[in-house]
Amino acid sequence: MAPYQYTVVVLVFSLLQSGVSGFPTNIRNPVCGYESCPATDPSMLNVHLVPHTHDDVGWLKTVDQYYYGDRNDIQHAGVQYILDSVVQELQKDPARRFIYVESAFFYRWWRQQDQATRRVVTQLVNEGRLEFINGGWCMSDEATTHYSAVIDQMTLGLRFLNDTFGACGRPRVAWHIDPFGHAREHASIFAQMGYDGFFFGRLDYQDKSRRMKAKELELLWRASESLSPPMADLFTGILPNGYNPPDGFCWDQSCSDAPIRDDPYLEDFNVDEMVRKFLETAHSQSKIYKTNHIIMTMGSDFQYENANLWYKNMDKLIRYVNGQQAAGSNVNVLYSTPSCYLQELHRANSTWALKTDDFFPYADDAHDFWTGYFTSRPALKRYERQSNSYLQTCNQLEVLGGPRSRSGPYGKGTSDTLRKAMAVAQHHDAVSGTEKQHVAYDYARRLASGWAYCKVLVRNSLAVLTGSDAPRSFCENLNISVCPLTESSKMFTMNVYNPLAHPVSWSVRLPVNGSAYSVADVQGKAVDSEVIPVPKATKALRGHRGWALNELVFQVEAPPLGYTTYSISLLQNAPPPPPPRPKAPLTIQNKFLKVTFDPATGLLSSLSNLETQQSIKLSQNFYWYNASAGNNEDSIQPSGAYIFRPNCSTPFIISKTAKIQSVQNGVVQEVRQMFSPWLSQVVRLYADSRELELEWTVGPVPIEDALGKEVITRLDTDINTSGYFYTDSNGREVLERRRDYRPTWDLKQSEPIAGNYYPINSRAYIKDKESQLTVVTDRSQGGSSIVDGSLEIMLHRRLLYDDVRGVGEPLNETSEAGGPEGLVVRGRLLLSLTPPDTAADSHRPLAQAQVLQPLLSFQEGPAPASARLEFSGLQAALPPAVHLLTVSQWDYDSVLLRLEHQYESRESKAYSQPVTVNLQKLFSTVEVMGVTEMSLGANQWKSEMSRLVWRPSADAAPQPKQPSDPSPWEITLNPMEIRTFLLRVRQS
Ligand SMILES: *[C@@H]1O[C@H](CO)[C@@H](O)[C@H](O)[C@H]1NC(C)=O
Numbered sequence: 001m002a003p004y005q006y007t008v009v010v011l012v013f014s015l016l017q018s019g020v021s022g023f024p025t026n027i028r029n030p031v032c033g034y035e036s037c038p039a040t041d042p043s044m045l046n047v048h049l050v051p052h053t054h055d056d057v058g059w060l061k062t063v064d065q066y067y068y069g070d071r072n073d074i075q076h077a078g079v080q081y082i083l084d085s086v087v088q089e090l091q092k093d094p095a096r097r098f099i100y101v102e103s104a105f106f107y108r109w110w111r112q113q114d115q116a117t118r119r120v121v122t123q124l125v126n127e128g129r130l131e132f133i134n135g136g137w138c139m140s141d142e143a144t145t146h147y148s149a150v151i152d153q154m155t156l157g158l159r160f161l162n163d164t165f166g167a168c169g170r171p172r173v174a175w176h177i178d179p180f181g182h183a184r185e186h187a188s189i190f191a192q193m194g195y196d197g198f199f200f201g202r203l204d205y206q207d208k209s210r211r212m213k214a215k216e217l218e219l220l221w222r223a224s225e226s227l228s229p230p231m232a233d234l235f236t237g238i239l240p241n242g243y244n245p246p247d248g249f250c251w252d253q254s255c256s257d258a259p260i261r262d263d264p265y266l267e268d269f270n271v272d273e274m275v276r277k278f279l280e281t282a283h284s285q286s287k288i289y290k291t292n293h294i295i296m297t298m299g300s301d302f303q304y305e306n307a308n309l310w311y312k313n314m315d316k317l318i319r320y321v322n323g324q325q326a327a328g329s330n331v332n333v334l335y336s337t338p339s340c341y342l343q344e345l346h347r348a349n350s351t352w353a354l355k356t357d358d359f360f361p362y363a364d365d366a367h368d369f370w371t372g373y374f375t376s377r378p379a380l381k382r383y384e385r386q387s388n389s390y391l392q393t394c395n396q397l398e399v400l401g402g403p404r405s406r407s408g409p410y411g412k413g414t415s416d417t418l419r420k421a422m423a424v425a426q427h428h429d430a431v432s433g434t435e436k437q438h439v440a441y442d443y444a445r446r447l448a449s450g451w452a453y454c455k456v457l458v459r460n461s462l463a464v465l466t467g468s469d470a471p472r473s474f475c476e477n478l479n480i481s482v483c484p485l486t487e488s489s490k491m492f493t494m495n496v497y498n499p500l501a502h503p504v505s506w507s508v509r510l511p512v513n514g515s516a517y518s519v520a521d522v523q524g525k526a527v528d529s530e531v532i533p534v535p536k537a538t539k540a541l542r543g544h545r546g547w548a549l550n551e552l553v554f555q556v557e558a559p560p561l562g563y564t565t566y567s568i569s570l571l572q573n574a575p576p577p578p579p580p581r582p583k584a585p586l587t588i589q590n591k592f593l594k595v596t597f598d599p600a601t602g603l604l605s606s607l608s609n610l611e612t613q614q615s616i617k618l619s620q621n622f623y624w625y626n627a628s629a630g631n632n633e634d635s636i637q638p639s640g641a642y643i644f645r646p647n648c649s650t651p652f653i654i655s656k657t658a659k660i661q662s663v664q665n666g667v668v669q670e671v672r673q674m675f676s677p678w679l680s681q682v683v684r685l686y687a688d689s690r691e692l693e694l695e696w697t698v699g700p701v702p703i704e705d706a707l708g709k710e711v712i713t714r715l716d717t718d719i720n721t722s723g724y725f726y727t728d729s730n731g732r733e734v735l736e737r738r739r740d741y742r743p744t745w746d747l748k749q750s751e752p753i754a755g756n757y758y759p760i761n762s763r764a765y766i767k768d769k770e771s772q773l774t775v776v777t778d779r780s781q782g783g784s785s786i787v788d789g790s791l792e793i794m795l796h797r798r799l800l801y802d803d804v805r806g807v808g809e810p811l812n813e814t815s816e817a818g819g820p821e822g823l824v825v826r827g828r829l830l831l832s833l834t835p836p837d838t839a840a841d842s843h844r845p846l847a848q849a850q851v852l853q854p855l856l857s858f859q860e861g862p863a864p865a866s867a868r869l870e871f872s873g874l875q876a877a878l879p880p881a882v883h884l885l886t887v888s889q890w891d892y893d894s895v896l897l898r899l900e901h902q903y904e905s906r907e908s909k910a911y912s913q914p915v916t917v918n919l920q921k922l923f924s925t926v927e928v929m930g931v932t933e934m935s936l937g938a939n940q941w942k943s944e945m946s947r948l949v950w951r952p953s954a955d956a957a958p959q960p961k962q963p964s965d966p967s968p969w970e971i972t973l974n975p976m977e978i979r980t981f982l983l984r985v986r987q988s
């Protein structure tokens with residue numbers, strides 16, 4: 001008890017102290033936000049010192065190791081001590097400021113504080129002395145994240161801040177000081193969340209130097225081509241020194257700059273020298289910015305563990321530098337925050353350069369392109385994407401199943417664990433793949449634990465909805481043909497839950513040991529099915545995890561936001577399926593597509609769309625770039641977790657020919673290509689599919705030759721691309737890319753491959769006037785078009801050197817058993833060929849169906865007679881343009897709903913129109929009693945949202961007025977718009 005009482009006494013004392021000290025804080029009527037900003041002097045150069053810490057939500061250590069300050073042998077960092085120390089120091093002087101960014105850490109700390117500390121902190125927040133900036137659970141990666149997971153992680157952090165501190169906890173500024181390049185969709189999301197401005201630290205060095213000369217380090221980012229301005233306009237500031245303090249002024253315990261020695265009786269008095277140097281720094285910095293305000297970030301990674309060092313020296317710096325004003329200095333230094341700095345820029349009433357492209361790729365030197373992490377850790381990237389699908393399903397079933405889904409026949413389930421694990425996984429050293437190996441395992445373990453809690457919830461909910469609480473199993477290893485129940489059962493049912501708001505058609509392959517099955521839909525109608533042998537590559541990959549000889553293949557159809565049931569039973573005495581044929585067919589084809597192969601090589605040779613009568617030459621193969629080992633004459637930069645640097649622009653072919661096996665029947669046609677013992681692919685065409693599936697399996701990537709390898713697949717076509725290609729931004733709007741070109745500066749290309757790589761989150765395409773070849777991916781990857789007509793995608797990387805950006809390990813992932821064997825990764829690309837003007841009509845729904853995949857679950861035996869075998873949570877499917885982005889329980893009587901227009905304004909003749917949805921007639925079982933619109937981050941009522949308005953230096957033509965809602969219940973979505981609602985509901 002003693003230490004506890006002591007703390008209280010000290011806190012009370014310091015509160016009294018600040019109350020009587022005469023500083024202009026009004027304790028009875030505290031203000032936060034812009035009103036709490038310190039005074040500045042319009043006749044001076046105002047230097048805003050922003051005390052801050054950059055706390056990675058996992059990187060070299062796990063998130064909890066960072067929180068506690070465990071494993072300081074790896075990196076000295078302990079976030080709990082940072083917050084302890086800063087809170088103490090802030091109380092000593094109301095002029096002091098601090099910002100805090102990562103809610104994942106603040107949440108951990110807050111839970112552990114006593115009431116007295118919480119009161120002190122609340123007061124600091126209410127007075128604007130401690131300010132939350134950004135405020136998401138983490139500072140998300142921008143290249144490899146999907147917008148739906150980014151919105152969720154922001155919502156989680158912002159909700160915690162609002163629940164804990166109310167309006168004073170609402171961040172005004174987005175702050176992505178460390179991510180390695182910046183996505184346009186992130187800027188659009190921040191704008192729609194109500195942020196007034198955005199600051200970051202990293203951009204291409206050539207871009208930066210041009211902007212410095214042109215005074216364009218501060219700009220207005222118009223982040224959407226569809227949303228009418230200023231909806232997606234975001235004021236964007238590039239910080240002067242990354243996020244570090246100016247040289248010579250780092251006073252953290254981890255730094256070694258000189259303290260301010262201001263006692264003339266002691267040795268080494270340095271005030272004059274420090275003041276001179278600071279004034280010099282301030283003046284030179286002001287030359288590259290537009291106004292008489294500049295910002296200095298006083299902090300860095302995990303700094304302020306002993307905040308006294310920083311504040312004591314900054315107090316002196318402010319005193320002595322401002323003391324020079326009497327002698328004619330025009331520099332005014334103050335404690336500030338990013339939002340206070342932003343407010344001054346806004347008051348300047350200037351105009352700002354307009355930017356409409358993005359900040360990819362990021363290079364910090366001529367041979368240092370941060371384009372490797374677009375693909376690093378492909379298995380983690382896939383698991384993260386699947387986990388998003390599972391979380392959305394879990395959220396939906398929590399709403400549809402009502403309270404019994406959280407506490408039902410299978411026990412207590414929750415979506416919270418997976419929500420937090422997903423939020424942590426969005427961090428810029430998580431899904432990005434730039435963490436140490438043990439930390440990557442920790443992210444995966446957190447996701448797995450989240451799945452386990454969701455699984456209970458999903459079981460409960462399906463029990464409520466179906467009326468059957470028989471055991472239900474989920475087969476998570478279907479991608480390697482492992483599922484104990486289907487492998488052994490003679491009769492089982494399969495529930496297909498579809499998280500999309502449109503009916504879905506999905507191809508299912510189940511591992512089985514029988515030779516023939518009858519498959520019946522919910523009406524008892526027979527469904528075409530075929531049994532085919534499990535591919536050899538799959539048998540090798542699954543090892544001892546499963547024993548299925550065959551796969552049962554059929555097509556399922558599931559209703560919107562609901563499920564249906566299929567009954568499957570073994571047919572006795574059927575002959576075994578024919579073995580695969582050892583040759584490539586010349587063609588495989590269905591109603592929609594015709595695919596030809598080159599008989600000499602076994603490779604793809606053409607793709608035709610039979611509906612539109614289009615045909616392209618298409619050859620596809622696999623190659624590897626030899627990763628630079630860092631010993632080359634141009635630069636010592638090796639390829640690593642962040643950086644892609646092939647040491648030669650020509651990739652090595654893995655094999656010019658593929659060994660072929662093929663299987664063809666009325667349900668599926670497969671051409672199984674073996675390129676090498678570590679690389680194979682199945683080219684798969686289902687009877688009812690408009691897409692061609694390329695299921696690749698890469699690994700263990702051999703390194704016995706001591707060469708690091710970056711494995712790509714390349715699609716070479718006769719499409720006339722003239723250097724152009726297209727990639728999506730965080731899974732949403734698509735950006736035009738052009739080889740060896742940047743829209744906003746005159747590029748000097750120094751890395752012909754790596755310098756042309758861009759992130760692909762869900763799709764990429766190449767096109768000419770007639771044809772568009774679109775590739776939809778199953779995870780984030782890097783890719784490019786290095787020669788005309790070609791599109792390449794990096795699939796896997798195995799590297800032998802660290803790339804000297806701090807992670808300190810080569811990216812050399814090994815098998816799941818932890819052995820020395822390289823990690824094998826499997827995934828798929830979906831190819832479609834369409835005319836360019838109708839391409840979006842198919843790739844939009846196709847990509848959404850990859851992100852929100854049906855959840856399959858299995859029960860032994862026949863369906864119970866009383867069970868409800870089909871269900872839809874919607875009264876009707878939503879219009880094709882509308883995507884149901886979020887359905888999530890918010891409170892016991894409220895549900896968070898996000899509806900999204902999934903088309904861009906000019907990409908579809910059919911769907912790029914405003915569309916109206918009636919919220920009262922949305923759900924079939926959930927009764928909607930009331931609705932209130934919120935900001936995208938769900939931390940503010942839409943009606944109360946107001947953002948600072950910024951003027952671009954040159955404006956585009958005014959946008960047409962957009963239609964308004966017909967009634968409070970009927971809401972209209974314009975192209976690419978996302979609207980967020982809190983529904984008051986009655987659930988059964
Ligand atoms: C800002 O500048 C514009 C155009 O120069 C002017 O019309 C407007 O009055 C100014 N606003 C303020 C608040 O000074």
Ligand SMILES: *[C@@H]1O[C@H](CO)[C@@H](O)[C@H](O)[C@H]1NC(C)=O
Pocket residue numbers: 162163164165166167934938939940941
């Ligand atoms: C923010 O939190 C307060 C309670 O702190 C609550 O009354 C308010 O409704 C919340 N705002 C939103 C938009 O959820």
Ligand SMILES: [Zn+2]
Pocket residue numbers: 054055056178179428
């Ligand atoms: Zn970081």
